[in-house]
Amino acid sequence: MSQFITVDKNRWLLFSSLAISVLLVAGCCSPKYSTPLYSGVVGGGTGQGHTPDEVVVMPMPRSMRTSAGTMILPGTIRVSTPQTRSGRLQRAVDRWAAQVGTQSGTSLSVSWAEEATKGSHLSLVVAEESNRYPDLDADESYQLTVTDDGILLKASNDVGALRGLQTLRQLVTEREGTLQLPTVTIDDSPQWAWRGMVLDTARHFMPVSTVKRLLAGMEMVKLNVLHLHLSDDQGFRAESRVLPKLHEVGSGGDYYTQSEITELVEYAADRGIRIVPEFGLPGHSLSWQVAYPELRVDGLPDPVLGEWSSSLFSPPINPAKEKSYELINLLVAEMASLFPDHYFHIGSDEVNTAPWKSDSSIRDFMKAKGLRSVDALHSYFAQRYASMVAAHGKLPIAWEEAVHPEDTAEPLPFAVQLWLDGDYPPAFASADILMSRNYYLDHQQPAWWLYQQKLTDFEVEGISDVAEQGAPRILGAEIAAWSEHVDHDTLDIAVWPRSAALAERFWSQPSQLSKGAVTFYRRLDVVSERLVRLGMRHKEATENYLAEISERDLEALTTFVDALEPAGYYYQRSRKRLLRFVASAIFPFVEPPAYALGDVDRLIDHLPAESQAARQFAIKTERLLSGDNRVYPELREQLLTWEASHDRLAPLIEQSDALRRDELQFVTKTVSEIAAIGLRALDSLAKGEPLGFIEYYRLSNRLDDFEYGVFSFDNYGEMANGVFRPDPLQQHNIAIQPAVARLVYAARNQAANVQAE
Structure with a gap:
């Protein structure tokens, strides 16, 4: 499933209003006179690591x-x-x-x-x-x-x-x-029975060895379901002997043979892990249409893998042709015997219904079936696909868009996987629920943020409290590892160690999670090293990439990168694209930006979602402001090193096409400026001379220009801020900004008795 901002029109109008409001007040609003405490350190401790006698287990036992x-x-x-x-x-x-x-x-x-x-x-x-x-x-x-x-x-x-x-x-x-x-x-024992990972093998193919490595890591942290996303617009990834064109034509050459699928199923089962396949329809289906053109809506251009000319999402298959259902049933029968798990995912997300509206034969079909809207047609298709899955002895699952407010089927004929809205109509009350909302790794939230997201954090009309009433029934949750900007070389960076934090959220009891937060990062750092020893490559992949692109001064590049994190949602990395989204929400004649599969060879694609060095810097900042003057020299030395980044890296960036393309000159200059502000604040604290109002106003306002943001679909302010950020800051979060802002605030208010030691 793709992860575009596919919220309804009202939500986009709200987003648009926020953006316009910010435009109106930009430049005339008052500065922020205080910066919140750095919230990114849950269980950050002293930064000294775990003590020898500390028992480190993740997930925490009951x-x-x-x-x-x-x-x-x-x-x-x-x-x-x-x-x-x-x-x-x-x-x-x-x-x-x-x-x-x-x-x-x-x-x-x-x-x-x-x-x-x-x-x-x-x-x-x-x-x-x-x-x-x-x-x-x-x-x-x-x-x-x-x-x-x-x-x-x-x-x-x-x-x-x-x-x-x-x-x-x-x-x-x-x-x-x-x-x-x-x-x-x-x-x-576990809190939730279903603790899974969605692995997108369609956008970028993941070799068998990569999938096995992921399964080994999942076993260690007690995740027990691998949800394989096996088909999409970019490729069909499973060998089919009954519909061979699906893999021969629709894969682009990369797919799993049936013997490899069996090998993976057995490898997973040996570790107590289930594999659930997903073959999503009617949208995200160009690989089907390239292989079998009779599935497409009449009158549309010939389908091409991963490419279409208009609209945000690709054209879906034709739900009015009986041939469509015949081919789907053949595929379901074959895959139901290949994958032994009881569950089978039918997709059904992000359906572009515009081609259905414009086709006369589809309109005639809807009239004959008594379907009053394309939403009703979508429901018809999803329920018919689900009935085929059930007929072959499987339990169907669909993404949340398969359910529409007017649906009255009770109970729903499939389990529902939530990922987007968070507020659902009454039809959801009868469904089995699988939660993925707020568990999307490509949104790049830090581990502390993910750790706080509850599986019961959604609402259903007519149910006052999902957690207390136990309705709808929640099966569990899945982490989503989508691969628009991830390939087999960078998968581990995206997955680990944040997935270990979510594995604890899924396994451990609420009372244990409260206790676990106190030691969260100390334990996560230990588990990250254990994952490395197990063969996970999240650290190695970043180090190898930096060494590859650095012909000189690898140390300076590594230190500079320590101040960065990939910013937010990958699709929000261009101001031009965001403005197009806003305009398309307000003006029906404006098309949203076209989809394009992203690069996987940029610096941001090789950065961990969370900088351990920036976290340690923040922890030491809090220690300093709490009276521990021993960390003053370390903070000063670190800031001096970051301040020198721009000058030290200028020759490297000038000679590197990859770094120039990402406008790293702007980012290094930003890091150096923020570090200089931090040094000024340290100097103020060490001398006991509070910053004057004008200087504080200037420094805090400048820091606000580089404000660190955590993306989520509910964080409209962060989305609106993106309209005004230069593209390099759309792509890179300056991870040290919150701690430097904390120092500046303390320097104005002299919240600490700092002595330079």
Whole structure:
């Protein structure tokens, strides 16, 4: 599913009004005399890392009690399985031992015993083997006890034991050349049964090795569903033997063979992870229409993969042709047998209904069926597609646009995946809900923001409180990794470590989430390093890109990049495009900007969504303003380095086509200016000489020009601000701006007794 700003007309009118209002008051409004405390540090702590005795587990278990003892792991782990030892469980233990060994640089071996034996280091008491392919109702609970003498892991089935093994892996630490475990008692189970990840393989194809790497990371943080988005305007990514043109013509050459799909399904199942396919229709379907032109609406130009001439979204298939349903049914029958999961996603989002309105045969079809609007026609199509899926023994899922206010089907014939509006008509009350709203990784929100977004954060007309009333039924949630600006080289940057934060949101109980916020970033940093040791490439990919584009002064480039984050929603990275959106919402004759698949080789596409260096800078700023003068030299040195960025990087940018294209000269100049403002504030604090009103007015107003923003569809102010930002600042957030603004505010009000040490 694409992630354009596809809000309804009223919402766009509101956005337009906001933008116009800002235009009217720009330049004449009063400056901000205070800057809010940096809100990006949830559980930021002191910035010194976790203490050696701190037990770092993510997601946080339902219940965990530690004591003072320690268990030392030997080089050979004796494992007993007195009840059940499935092949999946045995392979999971072998992976656990290999991963712990990799973590420590040692080699662990495993010896097995059928019965409980005295001297076993790890006893696995598993009541039964679960289904070969996990399902929504799988019991993932487990109990884990570590004493000085050994480990006891109990679960009702082997999938629950897999979850316990991942917790056990996170408990292992290396100290003084030995592998140690704290003595602990854990009773754990998930808050939500469906904890997934949408992986878009259509916009940019993801090789099998990339998907396997993602699955390995998902296993570690207890995500249990991989939702594969397998078809879109840019390509059809699954081999079809009944409709072979779909992959032969509609893929552009990149697709998964059926044997590769089976390989991925088995690889996932071995880790207790389900794979749910999505073949979205009627929109996002150019790959279908290129392969089988009879599906298209009559009179339209010949379809081309990933290209169309007008409108924001591509033309949909023709829902008035019986041939359309015949071909869809053939594909569903084939894919239902290839993918064993009970669920099957039918898409149905972002449908451009204009071609339906203009086609006489479609209008005649609507009249014959008693369909009074194209929305009703969309509902007809979605429900018919869903009925085909159900006829092949699967449970259909659709995106929220498949439901229209006039729909009266009760219950709805499909589960509904929410992603956009947040306020829904009564028809949604009868649906099973899958939540993705506020969990879109390409919106580039920092981990602390994502961590706070609740699955119940939506409203349904007629239901006063979704969380309290338990209606509609929420199955769980999915993180969305869309690939307009992501490919196999940059996927890990987009996914990790933020997805570990959301995995905790999906798994842990509300009471644990409140406790977890206190240590959130300390734990997330540790888990990020564990993911690296597991093979995730989120750090490596950024480092490799910087080394590739830097022919000189890699250190200066790396330091400069530490001050940046990719700004907001990728489609909001051009002021011209935003103005076109505003104009198209106000004037019907103005077309919205045409869709174009983005580049994946720009600097912003290789930056983590959140700068760890900027976060540490903010933490040290708060320490300084709380009276810890020891951090003053570090802050000053860091600001001096950032201040020098523009001059140091000018020769590199001049010689780099990629950096000049992104207008990095403007961004380096901005970072240097912000750093200089920070140095002025530090100097004021160190001398105990408050900034004068005029100087404070000037500095704070200048910082407001570079205001750090967190994008969301509900944040109209951030959208409106984008109309006035230069394009380089549409693309790059200056991550140190909030902390520098904090220093300036403190320098005006002398909120700290700072001594330069």
